[in-house]
Amino acid sequence: MFGVFAQEEAHTNQETLPNIPDWDEHTRLANEKEILGFFISGHPLDRYRDKLESLRVLSTSDITAMKSSTGKDENISAAGIITNLRVLKSKRGDFYGQASLEDTSGTIDMIIFPESYKRLGEKTKLEVPVLIKCGVRIEEGANPKITANEIIPLEDVKIQLPRSIRIRIVSSDSNDAVVDSLHSLFARSKGNAKVLFDVERKDDFMVVMEAEGYNVLPDRNFIVSVEELCGRGAVRVIE
Numbered sequence: 124m125f126g127v128f129a130q131e132e133a134h135t136n137q138e139t140l141p142n143i144p145d146w147d148e149h150t151r152l153a154n155e156k157e158i159l160g161f162f163i164s165g166h167p168l169d170r171y172r173d174k175l176e177s178l179r180v181l182s183t184s185d186i187t188a189m190k191s192s193t194g195k196d197e198n199i200s201a202a203g204i205i206t207n208l209r210v211l212k213s214k215r216g217d218f219y220g221q222a223s224l225e226d227t228s229g230t231i232d233m234i235i236f237p238e239s240y241k242r243l244g245e246k247t248k249l250e251v252p253v254l255i256k257c258g259v260r261i262e263e264g265a266n267p268k269i270t271a272n273e274i275i276p277l278e279d280v281k282i283q284l285p286r287s288i289r290i291r292i293v294s295s296d297s298n299d300a301v302v303d304s305l306h307s308l309f310a311r312s313k314g315n316a317k318v319l320f321d322v323e324r325k326d327d328f329m330v331v332m333e334a335e336g337y338n339v340l341p342d343r344n345f346i347v348s349v350e351e352l353c354g355r356g357a358v359r360v361i362e
Contacts (some may be wrong), residue, residue: 184228314340
């Protein structure tokens with residue numbers, strides 16, 4: 124009898140759980156949203172934080188605080204996840220869309236008018252973070268709405284980097300350590316943008332110098348690193 128229990132115990136110990144790979148971030152967050160109704164371990168926009176700042180994207184809370192509508196051909200940039208999509212038919216028989224755009228600060232209603240829906244119908248079904256070029260409609264007694272004119276997956280958005288920058292350096296604040304750090308940063312950030320230095324002596328004069336052979340890739344990380352060394356506002360985009 125004891126031998127039977129021993130065999131059963133040995134058999135039980137041999138059973139192991141299947142080796143299932145972890146969900147990727149997109150799957151994990153999508154399942155959290157589906158099951159719980161909200162994100163718990165992060166937000167799909169978190170990984171795009173630097174890109175959103177470079178694109179000067181307005182949050183839904185920024186848009187909600189706006190006091191007037193945008194002009195006829197004026198676009199702002201918003202970003203988030205499209206949810207609650209409804210496809211409707213106008214009195215003229217044209218399809219249009221109503222949805223919500225959700226970001227880390229909240230949600231806002233979105234309209235895709237018939238002309239735009241003809242171009243964007245498939246993109247409104249995207250389940251990934253998107254950049255939306257849109258207008259803003261503010262009507263009395265109603266919450267602001269955005270009107271989508273362009274929808275692009277954030278992963279596909281390319282940031283146009285400047286072709287030339289100027290860096291202000293105050294001579295009295297620039298010791299050998301700062302100069303060495305700038306040299307190392309430039310060496311790590313090679314690119315095509317031209318660099319000009321505005322070398323200043325306080326209350327005296329300024330000399331403009333071109334840094335030949337120091338063309339850089341002036342992305343957000345580069346600019347932040349330069350301003351940590353040379354002071355806030357030290358980098359100015361020329362073109």
